[in-house]
Amino acid sequence: MAGSAAVTRNTLRRQIADALRDEVLAGRLPPGTEFTVKQIAEQYGVSATPVREALVDLAAQGLLESDQHRGFRVRAFTxxxxxxxxxxxxxxxxxxxxxxxxxxxxxxxxxxxxxxxxxxxxxxxxxxxxxxxxxxxxxxxxxxxxxxxxxxxxxxxxxxxxxxxxxxxxxxxxxxxxxxxxxxxxxxxxxxxxxxxxxxxxxxxxxxxxxxxxxxxxxxxxxxxx
The missing domain is CATH 1.20.120.530 (GntR ligand-binding domain-like)
Structure with missing residues (x-):
């Protein structure tokens, strides 16, 4: 059962990361847009853990910037x-x-x-x-x-x-x-x-x-x- 839960969470993590990346690339999340883990979790109706992992993944890819006190923002490239x-x-x-x-x-x-x-x-x-x-x-x-x-x-x-x-x-x-x-x-x-x-x-x-x-x-x- 624990293995099944991990697979589900990892699938959600990928789905959320892909969905947010697509929103950025479509221009619906413009540079500088800020949001929190809680906001994204509520938007997709999921728990905070896969959302946090997805946002960390996107930050590692350079699309988001992390702010310890304010959550995440879409990176503004120059x-x-x-x-x-x-x-x-x-x-x-x-x-x-x-x-x-x-x-x-x-x-x-x-x-x-x-x-x-x-x-x-x-x-x-x-x-x-x-x-x-x-x-x-x-x-x-x-x-x-x-x-x-x-x-x-x-x-x-x-x-x-x-x-x-x-x-x-x-x-x-x-x-x-x-x-x-x-x-x-x-x-x-x-x-x-x-x-x-x-x-x-x-x-x-x-x-x-x-x-x-x-x-x-x-x-x-x-x-x-x-």
Whole structure:
């Protein structure tokens, strides 16, 4: 019975963490929003223990900040934070895709490539329709599955965390922008095509374009602020 209770609590913990993360990425919990364990527990109708654990998990992922006396708040990332994320992402992603095209994917990845391609197609459709929340979901899955083809969970987990933080920074700005699509990258299909062909030069070009797109978009925010 004790084991069953632990499984239930851990499931609740993941569900609550996922739900709150989605609220942050959808912009419904904007940066600076404060709440307590008690408030979240009452909102979801659950006990405080899995809520506290979920909030600690999100704080460890960098999405929340903990205040001993006031509970938790949604982290407000700065432009410098975002540029740092892009730099870290650039260094790691470049190495990942160089390995993918030079050494090939991990064994048994044929079906996973098909899945990644589906994520790419859905992400591109979301960009075309301007469906930001749908795009975020497919974009995160696309990059997680694509980086997972290398077969190193430490790398894919690290990149997923950075990408979630990038979206957490970007969403409020994208929603306030007069032209949403100007801030969205849509090269998912081209990238998976290049990876499938093993075209190292094209992969490097697309990855560079992806990261440069983020930096160029950040520069427009700097200009607007100025």
């Amino acid at each position: 432009l410098d934070d975002f540029r740092g994320m892009i730099e870290a992402r650039t260094l790691i992603v470049d190495g990942i895709f160089r390995r993918l095209v030079e050494r090939g994917t991990a064994p048994g990845c044929g079906e996973r490539l098909v899945s990644v391609r589906r994520r790419a197609e859905e992400a591109c459709r979301a960009v075309q329709s301007g469906s930001l929340e749908v795009l975020i979901g497919y974009d995160l899955r696309f990059w997680r599955e694509l980086s997972g083809l290398v077969g190193n969970t430490y790398i894919s987990d690290f990149l997923h965390r950075i990408r979630v933080q990038c979206w957490a920074f970007a969403v409020p700005h994208l929603k306030a922008a007069p032209d949403l699509n100007a801030g969205l990258w849509s090269g998912h299909n081209e990238l998976i095509d290049a990876v499938t062909r093993g075209d190292a030069d094209e992969v490097r070009r697309l990855v560079h374009a992806y990261n440069q797109h983020g930096l160029d978009w950040a520069a427009t925010l700097t200009t607007a602020d100025a």
